[in-house]
Amino acid sequence: MSENAERDPAGAATVRIIVVDDHPVFRMGMSALLGSLPGLRVEAEADSLASAVAAAQAQRPDVVVMDLHLGDREPSGVEATREVLRVRPGAAVLVVTMLDDDDSVFAAMRAGARGYLLKGASPAEIERAVRAVANGEVILGPAVASRAVAHLTSARFANPAMALPELTSREHEVLDLVARGLDNLAISRRLVLSPKTVRNHLSNILTKLQASSRAEAIVRARQAGLGEN
Structure with missing residues (x-):
């Protein structure tokens, strides 16, 4: 104070x-x-x-x-x-x-x-x-x-997915959930974000990864170790 x-x-x-x-x-x-x-x-x-x-x-x-x-x-x-x-x-x-x-x-x-x-x-x-x-x-x-x-002690948290350093930590989170099969509405609920914010993050992800589609971004995410349960 x-x-x-x-x-x-x-x-x-x-x-x-x-x-x-x-x-x-x-x-x-x-x-x-x-x-x-x-x-x-x-x-x-x-x-x-x-x-x-x-x-x-x-x-x-x-x-x-x-x-x-x-x-x-x-x-x-x-x-x-x-x-x-x-x-x-x-x-x-x-x-x-x-x-x-x-x-x-x-x-x-x-x-x-x-x-x-x-x-x-x-x-x-x-x-x-x-x-x-x-x-x-x-x-x-x-x-x-x-x-x-x-x-904090789980393996999931310990994996920062540095194979995609161009993404912010929030974009890593969004992409991880996309790779797990969640749609935008489910992601917005999980991360306590508005659906519009999720769409904006996904658009930024596609641009940064130079991915032409959500499916291509999922492939890149899984290659980087994201989306694993």
């Missing part, structure tokens, strides 16, 4: 928070919980990428509590995380979501999130996580942490 941060009566710096969630009942409940805790203050609520970015610019929060699903017509919370941190680099994003799959966890962390909890977390866990990320720590819920460790 900033050295010029406001302080509560006890002398501790006040943690300024924005809550981003498209479900009004959960958003209001989260705001009420956090606002009732000493040293924490909810400055704004948001339900979309645009409103989250606007709130981050206006309020300059220390912590942004972010859901990953912001509605079927909205970009994902992963993209919102990336945009919020672009306009407010000093913020710490704490994801609180229903999504507990490995792809969602790692997509959020790669976007810059410092914490990841499931919506079943207790009020005490949420409070601890908010204070931890505000202090610069990285925190994962117990179930998420155990799966993350397993994923």
Whole structure:
């Protein structure tokens, strides 16, 4: 937090928070919980990428509590995380979501999130996580942490597919899922991206690999070791 941060009566710096969630009942409940805790203050609520970015610019929060699903017509919370941190680099994003799959966890962390909890977390866990990320720590819920460790030590994670160095890490992920037989909609769900973003990544992949079709890109991917279960 900033050295010029406001302080509560006890002398501790006040943690300024924005809550981003498209479900009004959960958003209001989260705001009420956090606002009732000493040293924490909810400055704004948001339900979309645009409103989250606007709130981050206006309020300059220390912590942004972010859901990953912001509605079927909205970009994902992963993209919102990336945009919020672009306009407010000093913020710490704490994801609180229903999504507990490995792809969602790692997509959020790669976007810059410092914490990841499931919506079943207790009020005490949420409070601890908010204070931890505000202090610069990285925190994962117990179930998420155990799966993350397993994923990090797996052979799949250890293979960076450097046979295709012209691709970015995100393009490697997209191409890997294409080679596994997933369509664009399934890929968008796995990586918590919009279908349009997946199409853009695939177009870039075809251009970089000089592949004339999706099928040709799959062949190149498998030659590089991608798409293996």
